[in-house]
Amino acid sequence: MSALGHRGGIVIALSLALALMLHMVPLPGWAAAARPEWLLLVVVYWCLALPERVGVGVAWFAGLLLDVVQSSLLGQHALAMALVAYLAIKLHQRIRVFPLPQQAATVLLLAGLYALADLWVRGMTGHAPSVWRALLPALTTAALWPVAFVTLRFLRRYYRVA
Amino acid sequence: MLLAALSVGLMVLDHQTRYGQHLRASLVVLVYPLQYAVTVPGDLGRWMADEFTTRSRLERDNETLRTQNRLLRAQLQKYAELEAENIRLRELLQSARKMGERVLVAELLSVDLDPYRRMVKINKGSRHGVYLGQPLVDADGIMGQVVRVHPLDSVAMLITDPDHTLPVQVNRNGLRAIAVGTGTGLKIPYQPNNADIRPGDLLVTSGLGGVFPAGYPAAVVESVETNPALQFATITARPAARLDRGREVLLVWPAGTAPAAARAEVHR
Numbered sequence: 001m002s003a004l005g006h007r008g009g010i011v012i013a014l015s016l017a018l019a020l021m022l023h024m025v026p027l028p029g030w031a032a033a034a035r036p037e038w039l040l041l042v043v044v045y046w047c048l049a050l051p052e053r054v055g056v057g058v059a060w061f062a063g064l065l066l067d068v069v070q071s072s073l074l075g076q077h078a079l080a081m082a083l084v085a086y087l088a089i090k091l092h093q094r095i096r097v098f099p100l101p102q103q104a105a106t107v108l109l110l111a112g113l114y115a116l117a118d119l120w121v122r123g124m125t126g127h128a129p130s131v132w133r134a135l136l137p138a139l140t141t142a143a144l145w146p147v148a149f150v151t152l153r154f155l156r157r158y159y160r161v162a
Numbered sequence: 163m164l165l166a167a168l169s170v171g172l173m174v175l176d177h178q179t180r181y182g183q184h185l186r187a188s189l190v191v192l193v194y195p196l197q198y199a200v201t202v203p204g205d206l207g208r209w210m211a212d213e214f215t216t217r218s219r220l221e222r223d224n225e226t227l228r229t230q231n232r233l234l235r236a237q238l239q240k241y242a243e244l245e246a247e248n249i250r251l252r253e254l255l256q257s258a259r260k261m262g263e264r265v266l267v268a269e270l271l272s273v274d275l276d277p278y279r280r281m282v283k284i285n286k287g288s289r290h291g292v293y294l295g296q297p298l299v300d301a302d303g304i305m306g307q308v309v310r311v312h313p314l315d316s317v318a319m320l321i322t323d324p325d326h327t328l329p330v331q332v333n334r335n336g337l338r339a340i341a342v343g344t345g346t347g348l349k350i351p352y353q354p355n356n357a358d359i360r361p362g363d364l365l366v367t368s369g370l371g372g373v374f375p376a377g378y379p380a381a382v383v384e385s386v387e388t389n390p391a392l393q394f395a396t397i398t399a400r401p402a403a404r405l406d407r408g409r410e411v412l413l414v415w416p417a418g419t420a421p422a423a424a425r426a427e428v429h430r
Contacts, residue, residue: 017196024200024273032277060165064172068189069197070276071283071310071317074182075172082165122278125177127324129278 008161012054015042015152016062020069033133036140039066040114041148043081044107047088048095049156059085073125080117084110100146108142183294183310190312197273197315204272264415266290268298270408271315280323280345280405282306286413287314295373297414303379303402304328304367305411320405321380322347330380331368332359338368341381341399348381350397355388357395365399375416379403 019038027035043062046054063081067074087110088095095106115134122128155161176182268286275281286292288311296308298318306320321328322343330350331338335358341348353359363383369376381399388395 020193021196021200024197026204026272026274032274035274035277056165060169065189065193068186069193069273071281072276072279073173074176074186075169078172079166079169082169121173125173127278 008156008159009053011155011159011161012046012050015046015155018042020062020065023066023069034136034140036144037111037114037137038148039063039077040081040084040111040141041107041144042152043085044088044110045149045152047085048092049153050161051089051092054085055089056082056085073121076118076121079121080114083117084114087113100149103149104142104145107145108138111138111141114138186310187312194314197271201272265299266413266415268411268413270411275317279325280306280320280343281309281317282320282411283315283317284411284413285315287312287316289313291415292316292413297374297378297416299378299412299414300403300408300410302404303381304374305401305403305405307373308413318411321401321403322405328374328380329368329370330365332383333364333366333379338370339365341365344398347384348399348401350383350399351394353395353397355390355392355395359383359386359395359397361385364402375414 016039019042022038023035039062043054043059047059060078060082063078064074066072066077066081070077091106095103098106112135115138119128119131119134128134172182172185176186266286268284268290271283271285273283275283282305284298292308292311294308294311298305298307304321306318306323306326308316309319310317319326320343321341322345324343324345326343328341328348329338330341337358339350339353339359341350350359350365361383364379365381365383367374367376367378367380379402381401384398384400386395386397
């Protein structure tokens with residue numbers, strides 16, 4: 001990742017790694033279907049905060065690693081993640097000035113889009129879950145946005161990632 | 163746009179061909195440390211539980227295991243004789259059934275995979291001779307087959323995965339069927355309404371298809387519904403293996419496939 005050349009790139013990499021780990025932590029069956037998209041939260045945050053450093057490419061690679069972690073089709077999450085990162089960067093100047101609840105609503109839309117892109121690939125290659133079930137993680141992701149935002153902003157300021 | 167095209171290309175590559183395996187195997191090296199970090203707390207908990215069990219509990223466990231061992235050994239005596247008799251009879255019949263499969267104990271890794279699939283990750287990979295399509299069993303029956311091999315671990319698809327089909331036969335009368343995963347259990351499609359199959363029947367692997375060795379218990383028939391309006395009976399079955407419990411699984415090399423040959427298969 002070229003982003004490592006600048007200041008605090010390690011913080012970005014570690015936050016992405018932590019998000020990937022959260023995707024692997026075993027959850028009971030009922031909770032696994034609603035597992036928040038941790039990686040999406042982290043990618044969207046960095047896209048909003050530092051769009052000149054974390055872009056579509058980083059998001060795509062992160063999504064590819066998520067594919068490896070989940071043993072899904074290579075490129076499935078990468079495509080969805082790149083799409084979300086593209087939109088986040090396109091709209092970052094607007095989203096940045098939103099109050100937190102409105103930001104969460106925007107994240108809900110982004111996560112929903114992510115889930116739909118994922119569902120689309122699943123539908124083409126095999127068995128798709130029901131749409132409502134697939135959209136469940138979008139809700140939990142949006143609900144966690146304020147927490148993720150405050151935590152990551154603290155990290156960014158503390159380590160002066162720029 | 164370029165990345166989107168790249169993703170689509172990758173998906174096609176991974177879905178239609180086997181080349182995705184190599185890319186995946188190299189990327190998986192990057193996530194190994196993360197995976198181990200995730201499994202450490204669980205392993206630590208189990209280690210503590212093992213270390214700090216009380217003496218009385220150990221004695222009790224020991225006693226149960228001893229009894230069980232005695233029972234199993236008694237059964238094994240009978241089995242050894244039966245096996246000898248079986249081989250003798252088969253020789254008489256000139257039938258070529260190979261005995262003696264090699265097995266390797268593997269452990270399930272406590273990491274979650276894709277929530278919509280029934281897959282598990284095990285701690286043995288191509289370094290240990292695991293190959294694509296290798297059957298996975300536990301103490302009670304067939305669990306699934308290996309679908310992705312990485313150097314140090316591999317991913318197996320359970321027989322309940324909606325993409326998985328397993329050739330089976332009814333143990334009672336040898337009726338051949340296929341068992342398709344439904345996500346939670348198994349269904350037996352394409353059996354006519356008058357097929358001789360009843361609830362409680364044991365389904366064993368038939369060995370057709372060449373992936374699974376013949377004769378392992380696969381499932382128990384749960385319900386058989388016949389509706390004259392439908393062409394086929396609706397049959398559901400429950401896997402014999404305890405798919406959601408236990409951490410130890412066995413990797414089987416069916417008779418005739420040496421691990422060395424298996425290794426060549428993976429790298430091809």
